[in-house]
Amino acid sequence: MYDAIPLDEIRARQEAIRASFGQRGLDAILVVGRSFYDRVGDLAYVSNHFPPFPATVFAGGQRGLGHALLLIPASGPSALLLDGWAYRREMVAADEVEASPDLPALLVAVLKRRGLGGARVGLVGEDILPLAMARALGDALPALELRRADEVVRAMRRIKSPAEQSLLRRAADIAGSGLDAAVGALRGAGAGQAEQLTERAVCAEGIARAMREGADFVRYLRVHAGSWSAVGSRWPQATERPIAPGEVVTLDIIGAYQGYQFDVLRTTVAGPPDVRPAPAHRRLLEAVLEAARRAVAACRPGTPCRDVVQAANGYLEAQGYGPFARTFMGHGIGLETVEEPYLTPDDPTPLAPGMVLCVEPGVYVPDGQAAPGGPPGPVGASIEEEVLVTEGDPEVLTRFPAQLWE
Incomplete structure (x- = not known):
């Protein structure tokens, strides 16, 4: 079953974009997208196309692989420009589709054909338009005026429609399933298994479960134990390092369901259920858990x-962890893992119903330091919830338990 956003909803987004052209003085909008697991959000939102190829070096006649473009003119048909024919026509919302391994050349040809060679074109995705493509446009169409127009699409993307909310709920459930399998593997640490449990083995269990439950892909399941829990590094996602009972372990799973992302993080201790956290570790875990609850309640x-x-x-800060608390404390989520708004100490953006946020307070104590009452570093903990802002109480989309210790 293909559970996706209705194409009529996506076409309505295109019409809403067209309605903004007059006040912005635009003749067209050009939306840029990059590979499905990378920066596809703007493009997928207005076309339902997810470029399947990885973003690749420009060489010879292969220029722009891993990218796609949607041209929405003020009048006339929309055009989806692809790096190749790897797509399903019934799944995309575009009046016309053209493909070429030389995407800059195709774009130039289409703009000329449409009489837009000297037009005012709003660009959505300035930060991911390859410089080589921008140069090709400038060389071939010197009268073309590209104007920054990211906000045209991104303001719409911040507020999730009911259909998007439904997909994000399902994505969060899949993340929970993957974490459940990973935690189940952790419960075997030190339980007499034939081989020592490793980060990689825990990672494999979680990814396999998430894929069986319907994930499009799992970008990574970060399993970091002991001193690595303090780093917050995403690479490597897991190693052959053995996990000992009682060690603090962070589990951070990121992937997607029907294009809509999940990003859920939990922290616990390894070992059978009768293994309890050390007192200083318990204090850390419970402080982060309460911080997460307070942040969610504020949404x-x-x-x-x-x-x-x-x-x-x-x-x-009141618990003594202030110097070690993370300041980038979350972000929006949708067709990309990290979307606006960003949860930072200086961001005044007001929350609005329909926003979906990843709220992830954390404490990371470096080597040689300790909070009052411990624990000494290096050690870290974070708990991440996906939250839907509503007219009333926030809805926590992640139903997997946040407290995983006794």
Whole structure:
């Protein structure tokens, strides 16, 4: 079964974009997208196309692989420009589709054919348009005026429609299934298994479960134990390092379901259920858990992003963890893992119903330092919830338990 956003909804987005042209003085909008697991959000939102090829070096006649473009003119048919024919026509919302391994040359040809060679074109995706493609446009169409127009699409993307919310709920459930399998593997640490449990073995169990439950892909399941829990590094996602009972372990799973992302993080201790956290580790885990609860409770309409951060970090500071609390404390999520708004101490953006956020307060104590009452570093903990802002109480989309220790 293909459970996706209805194409009529996507076409309605295109019409809403066209309606903004007059006030912006635009003749067309050009939306840039990159590989499905990378920066596809703007393009997928307005076309439902997910470029399947990895973004690749420009060489010879192969220029622009791993990219795609949607041209929406003020009048006339929309055009989806692809790096090749690897797509399903019934799944995309575009009036016309053209493909070429030389994407800059195709774009130039289409703009000329449409009489837009000297037009005012709003660019959505300035930060990912390859410089080589921009140069090709400038050389071939010197009268073309590209104007930054990211906000045309991204303001719409911040508020998730009911259909998007449904997909994000399912994605969060898949993330929970993957974490459940990973935690199940951790419960075997030190339980007499034939071989020592490793980060990689835990990672494999979680990814396999998430894929069986319907994930498009799992970008990574970060399994970091002991001193690695303090690093927050995404690479490598897991190693052959043995996991000992009682060690603090962070589990961070990221992937997608029907294009809509999941990003859920949990921290616990390894070992059978009768293994308890050391007192200093328990204090850390429970402080982060309470900080997450307070941040989630703050996710209400009109609340500035910075106040969500303060709700968590103010509590952590009172517990003595202030110097070690993370300041980038979350982000929006949707067709990309990290979307606007960003939860940072200086972001005044007010929350609005329909926003979906990843709220992830954390504490990372470096080597040689310790909070009052411990634990000494290096050690870290974070708990991440996916939250839908509603007119009333926030809805926590992640139903997998946040407290995984006794």
